[in-house]
Amino acid sequence: MYTYNNNYYTATMNDTTERAALSGNVQADVCVIGAGLAGLSTAWELVSRGKSVVLLEAGRVAWGASGRNGGFVLQGWSEGLSSIERRCGKATAAALFKLSLEGVDTVRDMIARHQLPGCSPTPGKLSVVRYEDGDNLKRLRDRMATDFDFHLDYLDRQAVREKLKTERYFQALRDTHGFHFHPLNYCLGLGRLIECNGAKIYEQSPMTRVESRSGRHRVITDRGTVDCANVVYCCGGYGGPEFGKLRRAFLPIATYAVLTEHLGERLADAVGTTDAVGDNRRASDYYRIVEGDRLLWGGRITTRNLQDEKRLGQLLTEDILDVYPQLRGIKIEKAWSGLMGYARHKMPHIGPLGKGLWACTSFGGHGMNTAPIGGRVIAEAICGETNRYRLFDAYGLEWNGGPLGPAAAQTVYAGLKMMDKFQETRSQYRASQKN
Template sequence: MSAYPNSFYAATRITAPERPPLRGRRTADVCVVGGGLAGLSTAWELVQRGRSVVLLEQQRVAWGASGRNGGFVLQGWSEGLGAIEKRCGTDAAKALFRLSLEGVDIVRETISRHALPGCAPTTGKLSVVRYDNADGLQRFRDRVAAEFGFEFDYLDTARVRDVLRTQRYFQALRDPHGFHFHPLNFCLGLAGLIEQAGGVIHEGTAMTGIRRSGATLQVDTPEGGVDCGAVVYCCGGYGGPEFGRLRRSFLPIATYVVLTERLGDRLHDVMRTTDAVGDDRRASDYYRVVDGDRLLWGGRITTRDEQDEARLSAMLTRDILDVFPQLEGIRIEQAWSGLMGYARHKMPHIRELEPGIWSCASFGGHGMNTAPIGGRVVAEALCGESDRVRLFSPYGLDWNGGPFGPPAAQTVYAGLKLMDYIQETRSARRA
């Protein structure tokens, strides 16, 4: 199995054992395929309900995007509220929004109840706009409060520029419910809880296929397999053709993150808040303070996973200086990327794919709250507790475009960037 990729999170992770690959055959009620946050959440929900679980991970627990993302745990989904309401109706949109809040609470309460080490949860996230939109932001705040029962705090331009020392931003909405944290340590802590409760995790173990033998599903691996009653695919952006129709229904999209040098007193010159920050652009900048006085800064999306650290550092340094030119000369100490699974409809695939085979995947870069609640509703369905999984039925396995999908997605992204530029330029001229 591969070592954890270079990142701030890998360098500051808690001690965790390497789990051996599966050799021979095991039996379980459920086999979970994928050891990112979705797979771990599903396994945790199942073992708490008394189900026996074997989890298979091709690399290491949270080796992919689950262990190297921005670390934001926030309400909502990758798809916007308006689009969800239009597709699903008002009542279903409200129910889905409540699920997203429950996902935030799952993570917070798990950290607190089990005293998971190294997670460092810090409350608050500012969603800033890069063009003057005071009326629009306040209307959105009021609508979400009235129709969805969620209260954002509104910050005017003067307040925003007091806490974020840049002329790039205008107004903001603050999420006082969400938080940011160390995602890899959370996942490693969750893996430990699963094992303490009797669950079994095998790293370095790829699923190679599934066969049916009467009511039993036989999950095959290179050196063995799992005989079980149900399987849950939690493959993320690294899933391959072995996932069949599910893999043909999402695109692996790359995003990029860097860690700056220690800023010392210079940090106060740019940020005067412990809140995480994300802007309103289609492929936003997002960042937060970590390790006392460093910026962990993410952004950009591409359909090609860029691995060159020097190139990534230069690319995101330009983004940092575009917002905070006073950091000219800043050094980047680490740079990394990760693949996210994006469906065309931008909502996760949470459903029964065929009898006994389920999916909990494709969280579109918004998985730190939605993967935990996805795991819960799948576990509820498997255990006959609820049918909340039906809320995701409008979001099916839309074809990802095959070989035409990545270039089409990149073209769409280029168009969205142009729209952002035009919108911001117009606002700057009026300012």
């Protein structure tokens, strides 16, 4: 049975409703498979348009990556804008960036309009660099303003170190449009809202296969079936072989997080901002303050899902102390892992898979804004409103490498870590020469 693991979010969740498994045959306009943020968002967009929806979940609502991530809701995609421009052209890249902003606004507006409890949205995110790179950051700030009408604040080294008491960071860009929040409570609130508007959510109901005939589909679980005109796959990093060609187009990548003890006044010796923080490395540290004086700290990515809480705590404590040695002696109260679905092109799979079959998945660790807008785009397509899903035409189902995929991904990651280390070491050397 799939259930919630022991982490900060489940310890502070405000809805513990357990839903029945699907039994027997039900009818719907649309069957959404997966009740993470993508599935919940898709279901909400569809019921808001008058469609009847059945949502099937293999475990509990948002028990996977959607309910145990860093909680950052930010502009952009997992793939960088420059790479998107090279692949799609400037016009499509600009449209995709605008779509990502719409995703941020969607989550913020849902919390405010429906008074979703326990979400605790807090504005601001600092993107810091771990080597001297001020000129490039200024150029990026200016380019974002000129090409995308998106405005970031530049912080020099002194301004950064007034907020973050560490020699590891140099300059930063501050995003005032984004925010951080409690993702599990958001998903749980969204689930209740969906049900209040007529949709059905069945937990512990993994899909085993989908049969298609004469433009209709039958979604089959161990104990029941759903007959529908459209199926939307929102499987995430936990999807299995039952997802067929979609599963062969992404890799499950693990990331890790910990929650510190209450730090009290010690926290001010290290972190002096309520902004979320992330660095510029390929597998960055990302963290934020929760409950006033705790650090929720995440980082590291691997193709092996390490679940030893004690070992995870040790590894991420090393990462914390590498940045903030003044916190030596801190205790970790909770440690957990989660799987993200990554496509080779690092963009989500959003679009048709066949007549009445749709994908909305593979958000690559950047799903808190992109999953909600992905759900909207798919709902618009099903309802015949727009063809905005065509913005993702350049990002199809590229093979993930099969059995060799995880090893190849781990090798690439190791190489990127070496590049990060080289850049940091070179910057430290240059700084020492100036002194």
